[in-house]
Each structure stands twice: as C-alpha cells, then as structure tokens.
Amino acid sequence: MTTYRSVHGERWMDGRGLLSGPELRALCDAPKSQLSMRPARWERIRQALLDAGGQAPLVKDIAAATRVAAAGGHRKSVTRVRIGQDAFRKELLRQYGETCAFTGPAPADALEAAHLYSYAETGEHHEHGGLLLRRDIHRLFDLGHVAVNTALGKLDVAPALHSYPDYMKLQGQSPAVQLRPEHKRWLDAHWREHRLDSDGPAALGA
Structure with missing residues (x-):
C-alpha cells in the first residue's frame, strides 16, 4: 500500500x-x-x-x-524492479517481431512487454500471459480504455477515448497478431473487469 x-x-x-x-x-x-x-x-x-x-x-x-x-531537480527513490522483465520482452520480440499486438508494426523502442494480468499481484511471468504493446496503448490497456472482445475477435475503445481519432480507428478492428487460447483467457478477465462492470456496453456493438 x-x-x-x-x-x-x-x-x-x-x-x-x-x-x-x-x-x-x-x-x-x-x-x-x-x-x-x-x-x-x-x-x-x-x-x-x-x-x-x-x-x-x-x-x-x-x-x-x-x-x-512542480519544481525541478532530482531526488533519490527506492523502486521495485521486475525480475525477468527483459527476458520476457525479448521472448515476445522473438515470437512477434516489432509488432504491437493491437496496432501493428512499430519500432522496438516503442514496444513494451505488456502483461495481460496484474503482475504486481502475482510477481510471475506466465507463459503466453503477455503481448507486445505500443507504450501508449499499453497504458490505455492497463486503464481499461482499450480492451478486446474475444467473442468477436475485435478491439473495443472506451468512451473516454472517443474524441481522439487515432484511437477511435482501433474500434472494431481485429488484433494485429494471432491470439492464443491463453491470451484469450487473460483478455476475457480484463474485459469482465473493465467492461461488464462499467456504464459502457457489455459487448461490442451492443
């Protein structure tokens, strides 16, 4: 805490x-x-x-x-480092190349290894529990602003992003990579957390 x-x-x-x-x-x-x-x-x-x-x-x-x-300067801070994160990212790059799983090709420097579950809670790198996501998309995914309806195989953009054309282009699009069954299980849990308990549609196109 x-x-x-x-x-x-x-x-x-x-x-x-x-x-x-x-x-x-x-x-x-x-x-x-x-x-x-x-x-x-x-x-x-x-x-x-x-x-x-x-x-x-x-x-x-x-x-x-x-x-x-908002003053400038620096201060010392103690942070927790995710052990194995670099290897986790390298493996995703080996599997998918320089490709954001939601938006398509992107420079490797802009791609992050995104866990599809809360790594903070488990501290484990589950096999097939992550995808490469562009840095901004990764943040929006974590917030639930971008989600995947695996029943339709489509991306869903939350109303908070509807005024941003670049993100609205993702609405209803298919992911840029082939999702494995393990991915879909984690993405279904993410969908239930951020869509079924929100004021938004329970399913894409509803």
Whole structure:
C-alpha cells in the first residue's frame, strides 16, 4: 500500500460548492476506480469549474500554483524492479517481431512487454500471459480504455477515448497478431473487469 500526504499551504484555493463529489469523479480518467487518487485532465476540470460559476482568476490562480509547485531537480527513490522483465520482452520480440499486438508494426523502442494480468499481484511471468504493446496503448490497456472482445475477435475503445481519432480507428478492428487460447483467457478477465462492470456496453456493438 502506498500512502500519500498532500501539503497545500498558501497555494490552497477554496472551491467549495462549485463541484460535487460525483461531478468531480466523473471528470477523472477512470471514474469508477476504487483508488483515492485518480488521474484527470486539467482542461476538463478547468472548464467544469468555469461552467459551475467559478471565477476565471481563481481558475488561473490554481493553474499558476500548480506550475510553481512542480519544481525541478532530482531526488533519490527506492523502486521495485521486475525480475525477468527483459527476458520476457525479448521472448515476445522473438515470437512477434516489432509488432504491437493491437496496432501493428512499430519500432522496438516503442514496444513494451505488456502483461495481460496484474503482475504486481502475482510477481510471475506466465507463459503466453503477455503481448507486445505500443507504450501508449499499453497504458490505455492497463486503464481499461482499450480492451478486446474475444467473442468477436475485435478491439473495443472506451468512451473516454472517443474524441481522439487515432484511437477511435482501433474500434472494431481485429488484433494485429494471432491470439492464443491463453491470451484469450487473460483478455476475457480484463474485459469482465473493465467492461461488464462499467456504464459502457457489455459487448461490442451492443
């Protein structure tokens, strides 16, 4: 478990009464996430504050304070390294070549070995439990914004990405590589987690 502590000091801006809890959660990238801290796009929050009656100077002050708070420099940090990750990636490159499993050919430097399950929970590299994914696609897959409906053999793009043409091109497309039965089992679990429990369609084209 990771614990975060927020210290605002003089940069605190009082926005009480402008947006409710449900409204704020709806602005997050993953509204239904169980995490206490969730990523969100500042542009959407800024517009929502203005639409709710917030004053432009207040909104500008928040942005200015954020820029001041994002100081540069370096600090030492202890991180956990995934043992065997390099070998896992090399094996995927040997099997599939320089190919993103969802989008097609891509430079090796842009491809990551994506686990189709939570490696953080298991700490194991399961055989046929991963695919090569372009770095941005890997992140979106982890968030559930891109998923695979194995019953139809098609990619599904979540509503959060519908305003981005490059990602919407993936909607309804077949994966760029042949999926093994083991892949499909993991992808089915990913689908159940991110689609059947969401406000989106339970199946592609529904």
